[in-house]
Amino acid sequence: MQSLCTAFRTLALPLCKRSSARSFKVSRINGGVSHVRRAGSLAARDSAVPRTQAVRTSRSQTRRFDACPAAASADLETAVEDVAGPAWDNSGAYSGLASDQLEADLAEVEELTAELQQLCQALEVSRCDDTEVAALVEISRVKQRAELSLGNVAVFANCELSVDGLNAEAKQVLARTRTLGSKLSQAVQPHSLVLRLASDTLVDQYLEQVPEERFAVGHARKLRDLTLSLEEENLITALGVEGHSSWGQLYNSVSASLKCDVAGEQMGIAKAAGLLSNADAGRRRAAWEGIQAAWRTQEEAAAGILNALAGWRLELNKRRAAKAGREVHYLDAALHQNRMSRATLDAMMQAVTEAKGLGQRCLRLQAAAAGLDVLHPSDLMAPPPVLGQSADANKGALKLPFDSAIKVIADAVATVGPSVGSFVQDASDRKWIEGTEGDSKMPGAYCTKFPKLREPRVYLSSYTGSYQHISTLAHELGHAFHNHAMRDMPLPETRYPMNLAETASIFFETVVGDQLLSLAATPEERMQYGWYDAESAVAFLLNIPARFDFECALYEARGAGRVLTPEELRGLMTDAWEGRYGSTLSEQDSMFWATKLHFHLTGIEFYNFPYTFGYLFALGVYAQQETLGQDFHDAYVNLLRDTGRMSAEDVVAKHLGTNIEDVEFWRGSIRIIEAKIDAFEAALVESGVKV
Secondary structure (H helix, E strand, C coil): CHHHHHHHHHHHHHHCCCCCCCCCCEECCCCCCCCEEEEECCCCCCCCCCCCCCECCCCCCCCCCCCHHHHHHHHHHEEEEEEEECCCCCCCCCCCCCCCHHHHHHHHHHHHHHHHHHHHHCCCHHHHHHHCCCHHHHHHHHHHCCCCCCHHHHHHHHHHHHHHHHHHHHHHHHHHHHHHHHHHHHHCHHHHHHHHHHHHHHHHHHHCCCHHHHHHHHHHHHHHHHHHCCCHHHHHHHHHHHCHHHHHHHHHHHHHHHHEEEEEEEEHHHHHHHHCCCCHHHHHHHHHHHHHHHHHHCCHHHHHHHHHHHHHHHHHHHHHHHCCCCCCCCCCHHHHHHCCCHHHHHHHHHHHHHHHHHHHHHHHHHHHHCCCCCHHHHHCCCCCCCCCCCCCCHCCCCCCCHHHHHHHHHHHHCCCCCCHHHHHHHHHHHHEEEECCCCCCCEEEEEEEEEECCEEEEECCCCCCCHHHHHHHHHHCCCCEEEEEEECHHHHHCCCHHHHHHHHHEEEEEEHHHHHHCCCHHHHHHHHHHHHHHEEEEEHHHHHHHHHHHHHHHHHHHHHCCCCCCHHHHHHHHHHHHHHHHCCCCCCCCCCHHCHHHHHHCCCCCCCCCHHHHHHHHHHHHHHHHHHHHHHHHHHHHHHHCCCCCCCCHHHHHHHCEEEEEEEEHHHHHHHHHHHHHHHHHHHHCCCCCC
């Protein structure tokens, strides 16, 4: 079987015919155990807001759609009014928040935590090498059982809260999981510190009996010199529940209560954010202005949250730096979380900065297609215009029924392997996907999994049948397939970082987008799909880097002792947008620091650059499909399975045979994007657009 590594060496990247990606997700940790990816597009889909009880909408009148959506949209837009997605079914985990099994699992976590406290009391961190290996192994086994039950409850409660952000019972259960997670972490802290600080000999003996922890333990040992005393580490963990983590909860509570005035209509932030992809430019602008105005009323709270989060992290870095006798940079924690080196980040950002002109070119082409001199920030998630028709015709955008979208996605990814397409259909049939409507649902999308069931779940705040929502659905199903591919692996080996997490999701998006593009029969249809390639390029080459620039400036200012006012934060964000977008927008989004959930997450730092990493890496992986042919499926799955037990550099070296600390790797993916934008421009010219 030919490997991805062999294929990559022979691939002429500038000649690759297909590759694109269209949205990306955000992650967060519940109870220190469960990873949840909140998705959303760059402009607004992931601006945080909790949710209300969703109402399932009947789809009995919808029709299946098997051809190219662009070709059939005229038929669909008049025939399909109701395209909303289904409600998920999580009863396989628990029958409800008050179920006996859920309470039993929480009680088990409490019992196991007490047992772990007793077992860990016998450990002496100051005499690590005197520790009995058998005792360490026993603690590990008990800890895994506790994490399994705690994670299951946390995921269920978060799913309930996603559908109804005002669900007090769900909030209470999540609070219990956070408290239990903190107690569990403190109980096993001696075990963690012994494994981090002990000699290689002792650790090797331990890993012979617990091989599934080899990567996790080895990665943690890279922080040996930054490790504080047991008492200090436990104090940090304990204070984090009601201190550091509470800032993220506050942001969610504030955003849950916000109401927007959108052209005289009152609505929640989630509903308003959904209008940012509306085909009506006036409606988009009104939604954008409504969101801006709403957050202006809470800008002091949002500024306080950002200042507190950065201050906490910088102070912790100072303490660890003093212990290690070396500097700890504000990027170090994010790099460790993503299992990548600073050299890799610098190489990627160099290539991205070099490609700034390509991203700006995309915006100019989109403006030309829309008949505008320049775009407004509210246009960044706009659907493509329908060329050659009146402005009113552009309001009748594609609405693809949910069942039809599943079929389109399943048929597209089946080109990778029949089992991949079957997985997508199975996820729908088994009700693993939530896509109903609700005013107080959490905006955006995410994929999570029940650790006990080893089953993924996909959440969409809404499903309108738009291309963006089809793309987001494909993205989250890519995450779900990643989890599915690891379902038989030990849980410690299934915890992959955000940058590598985006590989499968963006891969799914790319396959679906290119499958649809291959069905386009006219230049106008090719333009429509090229529009989304341009949108993705803008997202990952301009918007994400602008977020990165803003956060760097924020941490530099806080490190210098400044507490930033809302006005100063608006200034930093304006500078960041101008630095990347240049003159391609009619104004900059100065309130982006408040409206964007990502900046206010507590479990992950610098939740931005991993997206661009995942986007560019996924393009490189996707480019292997034609070269490998039938061998690609196995090679691709093997790559996904290694993402939880290797560093980013090692995964790429093994499966692509190249060095991601070299800027040329990233330039290769940029060339793929450039070829897509060339095709987009050609389609515009063929369609009669003056560019």
